[in-house]
Amino acid sequence: MEIKIVKDVLEKNKKLADNVRELLRSKNRSMFNFMSSPGAGKTLLLERLIPELLKRNVKVGVIEGDVATLNDSIRLQHTGVPVVQINTEKFGSLCHLGSNVVLAALEQTLEEEIELVIVENVGNLVCPGEYDTGSDINIVIVSVTEGEDKPLKYPRIFQKTNLAIINKIDIAEACDADIRLIKENIRKIAPENPIMETSARKEIGIAELADWMLAKHKVILESSNTLILK
């Protein structure tokens, strides 16, 4: 009974995620979904990443997801890019961004000149991995402070992402964290996926991430143009 309900919710979510992708294609936009535990450093990473993307002449917009507060939107204000905040508190404290709220947020940005949309999902290593937001690319961030076995304990989210980022590498030593072991564990779950190492605080690996995203962005837009020509 409960499993049936979950299946219905997931199917409905998938359908709206396809609508999100159609809308993105019609506006010539790509969308990247960032997921992690609470406090893995998503927002600070975006604070560093957005200026790197802007330097590469791509117009960025952000959809911010949180249970409560406008904190993260406020933190991103200095980047100067348009930000839409979603508070899931109003939807029963939802533990993830569903494609319905992402679609609604996206519709609020249609007048803006945006080419690349970044979604910062609710801090959670389980549920966001189950719900397609309509993003083209899914990225999971794991912090060195969280222990080396997180990919093994939360396998679904690592399987469903295109890139894994190991963040806060500057404090790996202070936490006795073994980065090589984190990588090994990610590879056990998602052997094909690239892995990047970053420190948002020390600005390590941010330019490489921006380059990787821009390359993906171009591929997405080209394939979408091809589809339209067909």
Added chain:
Amino acid sequence: MEIKIVKDVLEKNKKLADNVRELLRSKNRSMFNFMSSPGAGKTLLLERLIPELLKRNVKVGVIEGDVATLNDSIRLQHTGVPVVQINTEKFGSLCHLGSNVVLAALEQTLEEEIELVIVENVGNLVCPGEYDTGSDINIVIVSVTEGEDKPLKYPRIFQKTNLAIINKIDIAEACDADIRLIKENIRKIAPENPIMETSARKEIGIAELADWMLAKHKVILESSNTLILK
């Protein structure tokens, strides 16, 4: 429609949570539910806490919740206490422990001599706060590595707990974490609740936590005996 479904699930969960509490009372047991983000240090804290509780002559048992792996149960083996592992992967990768699985786990321990049950919930700062496990006491752990604003961004779990623990205080400086600000933010959400500071790695605050739990344990058993006498 979706909200109705969620309400039904929560009501069903609440009913089974009451069954859990009845079973606990009938066996003269108390139950403590530990919740946090992935990697906040729950398991290492339990590795240090359980010997402190055993020193105080209380018989401990553990219910371990994870999406996948037996890692945490294996880590607790050296404490010598009975551990039941729940892997929610088999229940659609559930992001929290429902009272149904806790009840099933508890029923597996009925032959064991246990007085105090510790539940280690799935690492998640949203969903476990919404689902009553049937525990008498709920405890939330926040690590200094997660940023100071987590109580504000995930208010429900802090409101629903009896104690907040700030863990990994030994690396606060390495993370530029402001412990006073974390405390202030907890007090904004749950002004009445006690707050403890711990470092499982450096064994700070563990004895105090064991003392606090034991005092609560006695109160729970006394009130349960009173209820039986009535």
